[in-house]
Amino acid sequence: xxxxxxxxxxxxxxxxxxGRPAAFFDLDKTxxxxxxxxxxxxxxxxxxxxxRAQISLWGVDHLRYxxxxxTDEETADVLKAGSEMLSKMSxxxxxxxxPEVLSTVxxxxxxRMVEEIHAHxxxxxxxxxVSAASDDLVSLLARVLGMDGGIGTRYAVDSSGRYTGxxxxxxxxxxxxxxxxxxxxxxxHLDLSESWAYSxxxxxxxxxxxxxxxxxxxxxxxxxxxxxxxxxxxxxFERLGRRLAIVGGAIAAGVAGGVGQHLANRQTExxxxxxxxxxxxKYGKPRRxxxxxxxxxxxxxxxxxxxxx
Numbered sequence: 001x002x003x004x005x006x007x008x009x010x011x012x013x014x015x016x017x018x019g020r021p022a023a024f025f026d027l028d029k030t031x032x033x034x035x036x037x038x039x040x041x042x043x044x045x046x047x048x049x050x051x052r053a054q055i056s057l058w059g060v061d062h063l064r065y066x067x068x069x070x071t072d073e074e075t076a077d078v079l080k081a082g083s084e085m086l087s088k089m090s091x092x093x094x095x096x097x098x099p100e101v102l103s104t105v106x107x108x109x110x111x112r113m114v115e116e117i118h119a120h121x122x123x124x125x126x127x128x129x130v131s132a133a134s135d136d137l138v139s140l141l142a143r144v145l146g147m148d149g150g151i152g153t154r155y156a157v158d159s160s161g162r163y164t165g166x167x168x169x170x171x172x173x174x175x176x177x178x179x180x181x182x183x184x185x186x187x188x189h190l191d192l193s194e195s196w197a198y199s200x201x202x203x204x205x206x207x208x209x210x211x212x213x214x215x216x217x218x219x220x221x222x223x224x225x226x227x228x229x230x231x232x233x234x235x236x237f238e239r240l241g242r243r244l245a246i247v248g249g250a251i252a253a254g255v256a257g258g259v260g261q262h263l264a265n266r267q268t269e270x271x272x273x274x275x276x277x278x279x280x281x282k283y284g285k286p287r288r289x290x291x292x293x294x295x296x297x298x299x300x301x302x303x304x305x306x307x308x309x
Contacts, residue, residue: 021194023120024151024181024207025113027131027138029200030217032108036133036141039104043097044089090162091136098140105141112237113198113217117147120196126188130181130197130207132173151180177207198235202226 028035117127126148131138138152153176156168170176185192196213197204202222208214216227216234227234 018194019185019189019191021125021196021212022148022185022188022190023117023125023127023196024130024198024211025117025127025147026197026199026201026204026207026217027129027133027141030198031110031113031129032105033110034108036101036105036131036137039101040097040133040137042104043100046100090160091157092161094134094136094163098137101137102141102144106144109145110237112235114145116198117145121146125196126190128181128184130172130177132171132176135172149184151177151184174203175206177204178210181207181210199223208232 025031028037120127128148129138129142129145129150129152131150131152133152135150135152135154138150140150142148142150151172153170153172154168156164156166158164170179172180181192181197184190185195192210193212195211196215197208197211198215198217199208200216200218200223201220205223205226208216214227214230214232216223216232218236219227219234224234226232
């Protein structure tokens with residue numbers, strides 16, 4: 001059952017009361033650097049739910065996502081892949097993976113965004129993560145960060161406690177985020193017209209336009225354009241972190257998918273070739289290509305003859 005059950009509706013609220021504002025945070029590239037999906041996929045790989053070849057492909061997709069974001073079609077592919085992966089798991093499996101996933105995700109939380117969360121709490125506004133990621137994992141991260149709840153994609157579970165691969169509610173992406181936060185606002189009696197929403201992607205424009213205070217965080221080009229036209233607040237702080245995270249993501253993806261060994265082998269080959277070149281120079285063997293048409297005497301003799309020794 002999601003955290004916004006009817007039992008949690010505040011007592012004493014009335015239909016004439018406009019409610020209180022809240023703050024909704026997208027997860028990937030907004031609250032954290034990069035994609036939480038890769039952290040989940042890596043943990044699934046270690047548990048044997050995903051093979052190495054698939055991780056390699058996802059690693060490439062992750063780098064592409066870090067550079068230019070994801071299209072709706074690519075996001076649909078991620079949903080399909082995630083559903084297929086979950087269909088091999090039980091609720092117990094996913095819960096046991098939670099701490100491992102968090103150990104990868106938490107170091108990538110932006111300190112500036114934690115400050116935003118704290119500022120909303122100090123002002124008496126509840127805060128929520130809104131993400132297409134699994135509701136269980138989103139809710140776990142929200143609890144660790146001291147937030148009021150996580151709103152993620154829920155997947156159906158059969159009578160034996162195994163995921164069926166089917167959705168149990170909206171896919172929390174695009175218009176699905178609007179549906180999700182609207183439901184939360186109705187149950188918890190929140191005023192969306194006075195609320196905040198944070199995102200990096202134009203895919204979240206429906207959610208950003210649903211609240212009264214939209215904020216673009218490290219926005220993609222389309223969102224940056226809209227934010228400028230609409231006069232929205234813009235937060236930018238990922239430039240250096242983005243470059244470093246891309247390098248780190250490449251290494252992580254390579255290690256998980258077998259690409260890391262390939263890169264290590266190439267580096268070793270380069271080092272060996274460089275070592276051989278240095279030996280040739282040191283012991284006077286001519287370097288190929290540099291002495292074409294010239295004397296093939298040892299380098300040391302040629303230098304001494306030039307110096308008149």
